[in-house]
Amino acid sequence: MFRVPFFACRRGRSTFIDCGLAPELCTRLIDKLGISTPTVVQSKSLRAVLEGRHVVVNAETGSGKTLCYLLPSIQALLRISGRQSSPHSLVLVPTPDLAVQVGEVFLSVAGPEVHCSVVYGSSRLSLLPHTHLVVATPTSLMNYDLQRLLRGVQLMALDEADALLTGGQKTATSQLLKMFRNLTGRGELARQVIVAAATLPGGGPQTAGSLLARWLPRDTVYVTTSLTHHTVSSSHHTFTYITETTPTSRDWPAELKLSQLKRDLEDLHGNQSRILVFVNTQSTAELVYQHLIEMGGVTTPPWWVGQVRQLHGGMSVEERGEVVRGVREGEVRVLVATDLVSRGIDLPDITAVVQFDFPENSAHYLHRAGRTARAGKEGQVLSYMEEKDRDLGQEIRRVLDDRSLSFQEIFSRNKMLRRKIKARKSRQSNTLQH
Ligand SMILES: Nc1ncnc2c1ncn2[C@@H]1O[C@H](COP(=O)(O)OP(=O)(O)OP(=O)(O)O)[C@@H](O)[C@H]1O
Numbered sequence: 001m002f003r004v005p006f007f008a009c010r011r012g013r014s015t016f017i018d019c020g021l022a023p024e025l026c027t028r029l030i031d032k033l034g035i036s037t038p039t040v041v042q043s044k045s046l047r048a049v050l051e052g053r054h055v056v057v058n059a060e061t062g063s064g065k066t067l068c069y070l071l072p073s074i075q076a077l078l079r080i081s082g083r084q085s086s087p088h089s090l091v092l093v094p095t096p097d098l099a100v101q102v103g104e105v106f107l108s109v110a111g112p113e114v115h116c117s118v119v120y121g122s123s124r125l126s127l128l129p130h131t132h133l134v135v136a137t138p139t140s141l142m143n144y145d146l147q148r149l150l151r152g153v154q155l156m157a158l159d160e161a162d163a164l165l166t167g168g169q170k171t172a173t174s175q176l177l178k179m180f181r182n183l184t185g186r187g188e189l190a191r192q193v194i195v196a197a198a199t200l201p202g203g204g205p206q207t208a209g210s211l212l213a214r215w216l217p218r219d220t221v222y223v224t225t226s227l228t229h230h231t232v233s234s235s236h237h238t239f240t241y242i243t244e245t246t247p248t249s250r251d252w253p254a255e256l257k258l259s260q261l262k263r264d265l266e267d268l269h270g271n272q273s274r275i276l277v278f279v280n281t282q283s284t285a286e287l288v289y290q291h292l293i294e295m296g297g298v299t300t301p302p303w304w305v306g307q308v309r310q311l312h313g314g315m316s317v318e319e320r321g322e323v324v325r326g327v328r329e330g331e332v333r334v335l336v337a338t339d340l341v342s343r344g345i346d347l348p349d350i351t352a353v354v355q356f357d358f359p360e361n362s363a364h365y366l367h368r369a370g371r372t373a374r375a376g377k378e379g380q381v382l383s384y385m386e387e388k389d390r391d392l393g394q395e396i397r398r399v400l401d402d403r404s405l406s407f408q409e410i411f412s413r414n415k416m417l418r419r420k421i422k423a424r425k426s427r428q429s430n431t432l433q434h
Pocket of ligand 1: 033035037038042060061062063065066
């Protein structure tokens with residue numbers, strides 16, 4: 001039997017030239033990133049973006065959504081001769097770490113002669129005459145003269161749009177979208193919005209999907225793939241119940257999970273192994289990290305000692321950037337991290353994700369799991385579940401076991417989810433009784 005390699009399946013059939021990309025940019029892509037063929041989602045969306053349409057790209061993690069908005073921005077840059085008076089593109093992202101990453105990908109293709117301003121926290125936006133792209137967390141722009149910033153912006157991208165349209169960034173994102181929309185149609189500039197998201201809950205009026213549908217015009221192009229709101233099929237998922245019938249101390253779940261983690265790290269060891277361990281809080285990150293490094297004292301230290309690091313909100317963006325660089329360069333082989341790296345962060349060689357703490361909701365599960373098995377590679381996802389995680393865990397397993405179901409139906413927050421589960425169970429028992 002002949003099996004088509006997974007990545008070949010996930011590649012689009014068209015070429016970048018078919019999608020409307022300039023030959024010069026295609027050459028740069030090969031030279032700078034070694035990329036020659038578009039992925040499925042790039043094939044499906046690039047032409048519409050290059051034609052100036054508003055586009056929503058809702059596709060699985062690691063499918064190449066970043067280039068769906070960066071390539072059209074760079075293509076515009078190639079056409080603009082001389083210096084501009086204001087930026088051409090604005091990319092909004094929910095975290096500083098993702099802002100830094102997007103800026104790096106842009107510069108790696110566009111070249112160092114172009115200026116890209118990355119803004120987050122209280123850092124100041126500096127607009128040099130040749131600033132082509134601004135990448136920012138929305139709240140960090142709020143003290144800036146937005147009219148001046150948006151004046152020349154033709155392409156506004158919202159990456160991880162669902163995170164931008166809920167929580168702490170929601171007000172600032174809405175304000176920027178509103179101002180941008182008011183500018184659209186005025187003057188000679190054609191302005192467009194590109195949205196990228198792996199998870200885009202719809203349904204309720206305040207969900208990101210519904211909010212976007214209200215913001216964007218009717219002729220917006222929606223691009224999805226057969227894997228939208230699914231985990232990629234090259235990732236393999238296992239669940240471990242952490243239970244103790246006679247707990248000996250108050251910290252028993254952590255103690256049992258640490259023993260399980262050690263066993264799993266031994267099992268996952270191989271020449272190429274790079275493991276990302278997710279925890280829910282900074283204090284757990286510190287605890288797990290300390291535990292793993294303290295094992296260096298024994299006669300034969302385990303393989304990870306010397307190659308393990310932690311990453312959490314108690315560290316500066318620069319310190320976190322150093323750690324991420326270490327993972328990319330292969331010096332760090334076990335990273336204990338909070339959800340700061342669960343969305344959008346591209347660590348191409350992660351071979352396994354361990355969820356030491358179970359995620360709070362199913363969208364977090366999809367994003368965390370999506371840090372492995374990226375761009376067609378294989379990966380493992382190991383999740384530790386305590387009693388409190390059982391309901392959510394069962395729902396996630398149900399969706400993973402039956403590919404005809406999608407995560408979309410269990411995106412709601414836990415309270416809602418519990419209600420749904422209760423309703424479904426009572427429907428099931430009614431059916432059995434009849
Ligand atoms: N056409 C391509 N061919 C090969 N690799 C590609 C292609 N496009 C992007 N990639 C690589 O695939 C990886 C994932 O891309 P990217 O980070 O854009 O994914 P994503 O869809 O934004 O994922 P997430 O939802 O997790 O943010 C990156 O390492 C990127 O360089």
